[in-house]
Amino acid sequence: MEHSAQDPAPASADTPLIAVVGATATGKSDLAIALARQLDGEVINADALQLYRGMDIGTAKVTPEERAGVPHHLLDVLEVTEEASVSAYQRDAREAIAAIRSRGRTPILVGGSGLYVRAVLDDIEFPPTDAALRERLEQRIAQEGTEVLHRELAASDPEAAGIIGPRDARRIVRALEVGALTGRPFTAFLPRPLYADASTVQIGLRRDRALLHERIAARVDLMVEAGLLEEIRALREKGLDRGLTARRAIGYEQGLAVLDGTLECAQAIQDTVTGTRRLVRKQDTWFRRDARVHWLDADEHADGAPLLTRALAVLEAQDTAAGDARP
Template identity: 75%
Template sequence: MDASAAPPIAVARDSDVPVVAVVGATATGKSDLAIALAERLDGEVVNADALQLYRGMDIGTAKVTAQERHGVAHHLLDVLTVTEEASVSAYQRQAREAVAGIRARGRVPILVGGSGLYVRAALDEIEFPPTDPAVRARLEKRAEREGAAALHRALADTDPEAARTIGVQDTRRIVRALEVGELTGRPFTAFLPRPLYHHPGTVQLGLRLERPVLHERIEARVHRMVQQGLLQEISGLREQGLDDGRTARRAIGYEQGLAVLDGAISCEQAIEDTIAGTRRLVRKQDTWFRRDLRVRWLTADAGEALVEHALARIREEAMTTREQQP
């Protein structure tokens, strides 16, 4: 995919600068497309993969190397240590700051990633309610003492709409809904995502592949990661505290690698488990993004034509947005 020979598409005014998002399942080629679009649109890339926020988690997250970026500026890569917990609310703030900076420079922000909630946090009008460890701990102890059903009944009294959507045994979500109600005085459902773009004119491009082709890509990618030194990467991250990272150590591939280093499973078993875990992730990603009817889907294996197809979609969406403006 070589779009570098084509001149950048000029953007006239800041208000005309679109926000483009490239989304979809793992291993569909999102990063390559995002970089190619940045070259054509005079853009900069904003990461929306929760695990690529972590410094040193490079091989196992298929993070693009400096050489692969072709000189395109990338934002929100390598901003956390492996001992820190990723926060979607913190990410929302940082992503919007990055987008605002790119737009102020008259360039095109191109969000790319497969972490669905992080994409929504960056693109949509979503408010994240506060948390309070003391309140949550108290509710969790109550759940242990009285049972999830009792807390669900309490939720039904204070927030019946949330109770209708949360299962009686879903303790984690029941506790969270009660916590939000206690801290804000507002129903939990008031904070649920709505499909309303923060920047009107945003364009979401989704990449799709036939499932057998995608499964082949995943298998090849996992084997390639091992050959590139994934176990050595994990060993180095362990020295930096990976075992203490609540988010990082549970990442697909890293959790299995830690088990290999501990002698709990063989490398062959870790490869099989990582492939299976990635396939499960792909199904979840596919379900998440297909629920969003605003995503414009492209066939990922269209070869050299993919960039032109993507640019055509961006132009169509921009035209539609202009026509809808008063």
């Protein structure tokens, strides 16, 4: 799979599934588009909030111009009143990957929503849900307390009880729900680092934390200048207040408060910056736990080699290693 940063490389039968991951504001989208142009690829979104139609400015969604003619999938597929589902996303993303490969092109997953990335890349099965059963269990939690249901969980699924604290009501309820619906232990459905597609290559982008914090502050200012409040006002007319996920998104929650008159704009900006920096820490923790990620320094002052060149070198090395491992 040898290729330079000048000539696009055609996809082949063993074309890898490439995932560009990492924290917010590290430059993932730019690299994914550059890789797609180089490798005749198509991009699949793995940012949970970019699934929502109209949530553009506040999620830093790539514009049609920025996409540079590269096809993008799973952007703008939900209304703000809808709930995003990881299991539905897994199905749709894997269908997109298969369709991209059927066209002889390279699938490139990009995003910072850790669970969504894992849902696509890893061998994860999502158990069913039952709203009525969950409501009954939640009522019992409210009436009897978490310890009672935790003891029931310990009797039926001791391994799950061992990793779920006796006060973690949400996970106790979910574990009991899964056991009742499937007859299998909750732990059987927990994510494990096992690729569903052996050709997967993850490239992670990182930046100096202080520089990233500055970048986030500047980015939030640009979002406000670009019309974030106007975007939120328009989305409110489409039901943003009713969207359990969308209305709580960083930047949107603060913007709604500004429109309601309960938060000053300057404080909303600071809260958005603080919330984004907190999100970055969580994303860093999530992705750094995965030893399979090949990390690249995305800072402009890195080692002098263009980021695209270094990413292609990672793919070349993985392709060589995979070839050596073949019988």
